Structure formats: structure tokens, C-alpha cells
Amino acid sequence: MxxxxxxxxxxxxxxxxxxxxxxxxxxxxxxxxxxxxxxxxxxxxxxxxxSAGLIVPLHATDDGQRTPLFDLYWASSCIFPQLVSELEETTGIQVDYDPSGSMRVAADDNEQDLLRESFRGWEAMEELTVEWVDGNSLRRDEPGLSPEIRCGVISTDEQSIHPxxxxxxxxxxxxxxxxxxxxxxxxxxxxxxxxxxxxxxxxxxxxxxxxxxxxxxxxxxxxxxxxxxxxxISPARGQMLSLRPVAESLSRPLFSYNGAVLPKPDGTIHVGATVELVGFDTRTTAGGIATVLEIVPRLVPGLSDAAMEAAWSGLRPWCExxxxxxxxxxxxxxxxxxxxxxxxxxxxxxxxxxxxxxxxxxxxxxxxxxxxxxxxxxxxxx
Ligand SMILES: Cc1cc2nc3c(=O)[nH]c(=O)nc-3n(C[C@H](O)[C@H](O)[C@H](O)COP(=O)(O)OP(=O)(O)OC[C@H]3O[C@@H](n4cnc5c(N)ncnc54)[C@H](O)[C@@H]3O)c2cc1C
The missing domain is CATH 3.50.50.60 (FAD/NAD(P)-binding domain)
Known part of the structure; x- marks a missing residue:
């Protein structure tokens, strides 16, 4: 630059x-x-x-309740389509903008109850478009998903970008x-x-x-x-990694209660992330990466065979x-x-x-x- x-x-x-x-x-x-x-x-x-580059305002209302944080981030998410086309046109930088939505899944009784509760709240918010889907229907669209996944919520409002x-x-x-x-x-x-x-x-x-x-x-x-x-404001370290799958495994970002599995336009899958209060230490650690890897077979078993490409960390700015x-x-x-x-x-x-x-x-x-x-x-x- x-x-x-x-x-x-x-x-x-x-x-x-x-x-x-x-x-x-x-x-x-x-x-x-x-x-x-x-x-x-x-x-x-x-x-x-x-960052993972997710533009996911539902994360600001995990429990399905309207909050000032949700209102702020919903307003922000609505700016992206216009801002991205303006920036791509004036700067020539392609930012891999993808508005194809996301899915949140539950794999046991407790997660299913939590997700159902959130879904009721999201459904009542007129600006959101969400759909409750059972596990088999999810797997029809996403055959790579684990048979353990019982149900999920598809949101068509969410987006992603190359951060x-x-x-x-x-x-x-x-x-x-x-x-x-x-x-x-x-x-x-x-x-x-x-x-x-x-x-x-x-x-x-x-x-x-x-x-x-x-x-x-x-x-x-x-x-x-x-x-x-x-x-x-303190640093909250996040560790992530990227995998190169042998075959196409997922078409849209997948969130579970333990982490996220995110397909990227270059064919890799990003997985993450930890949240660690360890000061300004930016190392990737064996323990951190092990925690992230644990979620892979639970959500998308076929990814166990993927090649590890990279691991990285970043310090999120966290207010107390x-x-x-x-x-x-x-x-x-x-x-x-x-x-x-x-x-x-x-x-x-x-x-x-x-x-x-x-x-x-x-x-x-x-x-x-x-x-x-x-x-x-x-x-x-x-
Ligand atoms: C693993 C991970 C995944 C994430 N995923 C997502 C996601 O999917 N979606 C999302 O929305 N967010 C995500 N985030 C959070 C997001 O990345 C951060 O909230 C955001 O990048 C913060 O931006 P910032 O500009 O405040 O901070 P930074 O990007 O950290 O920038 C601050 C800058 O200030 C500079 N600086 C500091 N002190 C000085 C000084 N004295 N003089 C000059 N320069 C200084 C630093 O060098 C730095 O470049 C993720 C974060 C991590 C770590």
C-alpha cells in the first residue's frame, strides 16, 4: 500500500x-x-x-433477546452489501463477500433446548429470516454433517468476508x-x-x-x-486453524456450541476459535489447537482426513x-x-x-x- x-x-x-x-x-x-x-x-x-470474517448479527443475541448490541450489529450488517460494492469498485480489491447465510446446530438434548429457546426469540424479530430444520433435512443439503447433529437453524441474513x-x-x-x-x-x-x-x-x-x-x-x-x-479493555486471544479437505465437505458457515467450521472461497475450511485471557501472548499453542481440533470430527467427520494448512492467533479487544x-x-x-x-x-x-x-x-x-x-x-x- x-x-x-x-x-x-x-x-x-x-x-x-x-x-x-x-x-x-x-x-x-x-x-x-x-x-x-x-x-x-x-x-x-x-x-x-x-479474524474469521463472519458477519453474523445473531451472535449478538445468542439467547434470542433483543439487546442494544444486537441493534447496533444488525444495523452494521445491513451496510455491508452497499459498502462492499463501493469498495470493490473504487479500490479494485476483491473482498470475497459471501451473503449465503449460515447454520447453527445442536448435537444433544441440552444444546437442542438452548437452540430452540434462541430460535423462538429470533423468529419473533421481524428483521430476521430463520428456519428450524431437523437433522436429516440438514444432511440432505450438507451430506458431510455428522449423524449426531439433531437439528439446526438456518439463517439467510448472515454474511462473510475476507477480513x-x-x-x-x-x-x-x-x-x-x-x-x-x-x-x-x-x-x-x-x-x-x-x-x-x-x-x-x-x-x-x-x-x-x-x-x-x-x-x-x-x-x-x-x-x-x-x-x-x-x-x-484487555486482549482475549483467539486461536484458529485452516484445513484443506480432500473433497467438498460444507457449503456454508456452521456454528455449534463448541466452535465454528467455516468453508472459504479458496477451498480451505477454517476452524475456531479459542477465547483465552493470557495477556499479549500471541503464540499458537498445542493445547489451544487441540481444543479447536476436537470439534472437527464431532461436526464434520470427513474433515478428520483433511490436511492441516496453517494455525494462527489474534488478540481480540475485550471490554470487561x-x-x-x-x-x-x-x-x-x-x-x-x-x-x-x-x-x-x-x-x-x-x-x-x-x-x-x-x-x-x-x-x-x-x-x-x-x-x-x-x-x-x-x-x-x-
Ligand atoms: C481468531 C479470531 C476470530 C475472529 N472472528 C471474527 C468474526 O468472524 N467476525 C467479527 O466480526 N470479528 C471477529 N473477530 C474479532 C475482530 O477480529 C476484532 O474485533 C477486530 O479485528 C478489532 O479491530 P480493531 O481495529 O479494534 O483492532 P486491531 O485489528 O487489533 O487493530 C488495532 C491496531 O492498533 C494498532 N496500535 C495499537 N497501539 C498502537 C499505538 N500506540 N500506536 C499505533 N498503533 C497502535 C495495532 O498495531 C493494531 O494494528 C475475531 C478475532 C479473532 C482473534
């Missing part, structure tokens, strides 16, 4: 070039702002490229709209005076700006701490109450945070970017993000 030379002033600096920072850069530069994105590594090099390419397309789209992107350039402190943001110090010099967006993923607690504010922090940081005018999207940052990126633009450009708090204000955590210590 071609990066313009860094300038020493901007309307807004974004710390973090993951999917959240790049989506925000795309929206904000589209609104005419002079945007600089800083990343200490490459674009999308952290959680965003490690790394999507992040790069957002970054390239932002560049095309005049944003500057600086990789390998960590922000090292935030300059502020009399309760007003002044700029960011980087490894390559100072940048003065009117506004700052903290979108530093699992590291977002660090820039908040520079301001004397504690937003409790499980929901993201999106909104103005109190105590210092001109600073916004958008982080803590945990398992759903790819899904949540378009609506996060739009609502951040509304905040920064129009000073409007969209009702969709009101429940996610960082004020819920905050005591200002400095």
Missing part, C-alpha cells in the same frame, strides 16, 4: 490501523476531514487479519479520499492542555490535530492511560463488560474511543465508523451507540 509522507497537522489522528481505525478513516475522509492513521505495525496486522482484504480495501478507500496512513509508526503519547486535545507524539515526530480517535484494539487501554483514564466502548472520552475535549468489539469487530466496523463520523463531524450521538459510551467505566484520575 502506498503511503503519503506524514504531515505534522491534521483534522483528526486515528491511533490504530485495524478494521475499526480504517473504517473510521474511510468515513471521516469521505466527510472531507484531513485524516492521519497511525499504526505501530502493518495495516490490519493484528486482530483484524486473524484482511476488507481492512485493506477500507484503508485504500480512505487513501483515495485523501487520508494519510503511516505504518510502523507508534503513537507514544497524547498532548493536551487545559482539558483540550492538542496532538499526538509519534516515533517520527508530533502531529497537531483538533480531534483524536483511539482505535488501538487490544492496546486501547494504553492511550487512555496517557490521559489518566481507565477504560478496561463484554460490549464495546464507543463515544467521547470525558475529561479532555476532542477525544473519541471506538474499541472493545471483542468477537464482532469486523461485523461492527461499518456502523462504528458511521456513528463516529456523526459524533466528530456533526456532534451527534446516534442512539445506537448511546449504551456503549465509555462513561460507564470512567473516573478521571488526572
Amino acid at each position: 502506498q503511503c503519503a509522507p506524514i504531515s505534522n497537522s491534521a483534522d483528526i489522528v486515528i491511533i490504530g490501523g485495524g478494521v475499526i481505525g480504517c473504517a473510521a478513516a474511510y468515513e471521516l475522509s469521505g466527510a472531507g476531514l484531513d485524516v492521519v492513521v497511525l499504526d505501530k505495525g502493518p495495516i490490519g496486522g493484528a486482530a483484524s487479519s486473524a 484482511g482484504r476488507f481492512t485493506h480495501a477500507l484503508a485504500r478507500g480512505a487513501l483515495g479520499r485523501g487520508a494519510q496512513i503511516r505504518t510502523g509508526c507508534p503513537a507514544t503519547t497524547i498532548r493536551h492542555q487545559d482539558g483540550r486535545f492538542l496532538g499526538v507524539t509519534t516515533a517520527e515526530g508530533d502531529i497537531d490535530a483538533c480531534e483524536l480517535l483511539i482505535a488501538a484494539g487490544a492496546w486501547s487501554r494504553v492511550p487512555c492511560a496517557w490521559l489518566g483514564v481507565d477504560v478496561p 463488560d463484554g460490549i464495546p466502548a464507543i463515544g467521547r472520552l470525558p475529561g479532555c475535549e476532542g477525544i473519541t474511543i471506538a474499541s472493545g468489539h471483542f468477537k464482532m469487530g469486523i461485523l461492527g466496523s461499518p456502523i462504528t465508523a458511521r456513528t463516529v463520523k456523526n459524533l466528530v463531524v456533526d456532534n451527534v450521538i446516534d442512539p445506537l451507540i448511546a449504551p456503549f459510551s465509555p462513561n460507564r467505566f470512567l473516573e478521571v484520575n488526572a
Whole structure:
């Protein structure tokens, strides 16, 4: 990716070039702002490229109850079709967008009861299209499924995307709209005076700006701490792997209560993922990969013969109450945070970017993000 030379002033600096920072850069530069994105590594090099790329809003309402998180992520999922065609056309990056839906399955009494309960809730939500299917009918469409699977729910609302390419397309789209992107350039402190943001110090010099967006993923607690504010975002490691099956085994993403098996356009199957609170340790481990592999024979027995191609991990940004922090940081005018999207940052990126633009450009708090204000955590210590 071609990066313009860094300038020493901007309307807004974004710390973090993951999917959240790049989506925000795309929206904000589209609104005419002079945007600089800083990343200490490459674009999308952290959680965003490690992701499974699922755009699955039902995950935000596992128990079938409508919540503010579901409303936020449903609104986000509805943006994808238009956003993807706009990005593919303007950037030339193909993002493997697949709107063909998903299935959730149950393999024992307990799982069947849980899934039935969720299904009742999903069925009552008018925006969702879900269907209850017995095990034999599922296997007619997906012959590779285990005979142990008793039933499932098909959703035609869910989508998937190549998360790394999507992040790069957002970054390239932002560049095309005049944003500057600086990789390998960590922000090292935030300059502020009399309760007003002044700029960011980087490894390559100072940048003065009117506004700052903290979108530093699992590291977002660090820039908040520079301001004397504690937003409790921590890393939650996820390990995944990819398999190369000998024959076609599955046509759409499959979720169970123990993990997911995900067919990809390149013919591989991705399987995952663990959720581990182990700090900033990005290793893939024997125990983690063993846990992930356990689900394969239980769901799609034929995959036991597949070749292992790769294993990887990423650090999801996890807020201690499980929901993201999106909104103005109190105590210092001109600073916004958008982080803590945990398992759903790819899904949540378009609506996060739009609502951040509304905040920064129009000073409007969209009702969709009101429940996610960082004020819920905050005591200002400095
Ligand atoms: C295994 C796995 C599977 C997942 N599957 C899905 C899925 O299917 N669907 C979904 O929606 N989500 C999924 N997620 C979650 C999703 O990947 C994350 O929620 C999302 O990528 C978070 O994006 P982000 O931009 O906040 O963070 P990141 O992508 O981590 O980006 C943050 C960036 O900030 C940079 N940074 C940090 N500190 C500084 C600093 N001081 N200066 C400059 N740069 C800095 C980092 O280098 C990094 O590039 C998955 C995650 C994992 C790990």
C-alpha cells in the first residue's frame, strides 16, 4: 500500500490501523476531514487479519433477546452489501463477500433446548429470516454433517468476508479520499492542555490535530492511560486453524456450541476459535489447537482426513463488560474511543465508523451507540 509522507497537522489522528481505525478513516475522509492513521505495525496486522470474517448479527443475541448490541450489529450488517460494492469498485480489491447465510446446530438434548429457546426469540424479530430444520433435512443439503447433529437453524441474513482484504480495501478507500496512513509508526503519547486535545507524539515526530480517535484494539487501554483514564479493555486471544479437505465437505458457515467450521472461497475450511485471557501472548499453542481440533470430527467427520494448512492467533479487544466502548472520552475535549468489539469487530466496523463520523463531524450521538459510551467505566484520575 502506498503511503503519503506524514504531515505534522491534521483534522483528526486515528491511533490504530485495524478494521475499526480504517473504517473510521474511510468515513471521516469521505466527510472531507484531513485524516492521519497511525499504526505501530502493518495495516490490519493484528486482530483484524486473524479474524474469521463472519458477519453474523445473531451472535449478538445468542439467547434470542433483543439487546442494544444486537441493534447496533444488525444495523452494521445491513451496510455491508452497499459498502462492499463501493469498495470493490473504487479500490479494485476483491473482498470475497459471501451473503449465503449460515447454520447453527445442536448435537444433544441440552444444546437442542438452548437452540430452540434462541430460535423462538429470533423468529419473533421481524428483521430476521430463520428456519428450524431437523437433522436429516440438514444432511440432505450438507451430506458431510455428522449423524449426531439433531437439528439446526438456518439463517439467510448472515454474511462473510475476507477480513484482511476488507481492512485493506477500507484503508485504500480512505487513501483515495485523501487520508494519510503511516505504518510502523507508534503513537507514544497524547498532548493536551487545559482539558483540550492538542496532538499526538509519534516515533517520527508530533502531529497537531483538533480531534483524536483511539482505535488501538487490544492496546486501547494504553492511550487512555496517557490521559489518566481507565477504560478496561484487555486482549482475549483467539486461536484458529485452516484445513484443506480432500473433497467438498460444507457449503456454508456452521456454528455449534463448541466452535465454528467455516468453508472459504479458496477451498480451505477454517476452524475456531479459542477465547483465552493470557495477556499479549500471541503464540499458537498445542493445547489451544487441540481444543479447536476436537470439534472437527464431532461436526464434520470427513474433515478428520483433511490436511492441516496453517494455525494462527489474534488478540481480540475485550471490554470487561463484554460490549464495546464507543463515544467521547470525558475529561479532555476532542477525544473519541471506538474499541472493545471483542468477537464482532469486523461485523461492527461499518456502523462504528458511521456513528463516529456523526459524533466528530456533526456532534451527534446516534442512539445506537448511546449504551456503549465509555462513561460507564470512567473516573478521571488526572
Ligand atoms: C481468531 C479470531 C476470530 C475472529 N472472528 C471474527 C468474526 O468472524 N467476525 C467479527 O466480526 N470479528 C471477529 N473477530 C474479532 C475482530 O477480529 C476484532 O474485533 C477486530 O479485528 C478489532 O479491530 P480493531 O481495529 O479494534 O483492532 P486491531 O485489528 O487489533 O487493530 C488495532 C491496531 O492498533 C494498532 N496500535 C495499537 N497501539 C498502537 C499505538 N500506540 N500506536 C499505533 N498503533 C497502535 C495495532 O498495531 C493494531 O494494528 C475475531 C478475532 C479473532 C482473534
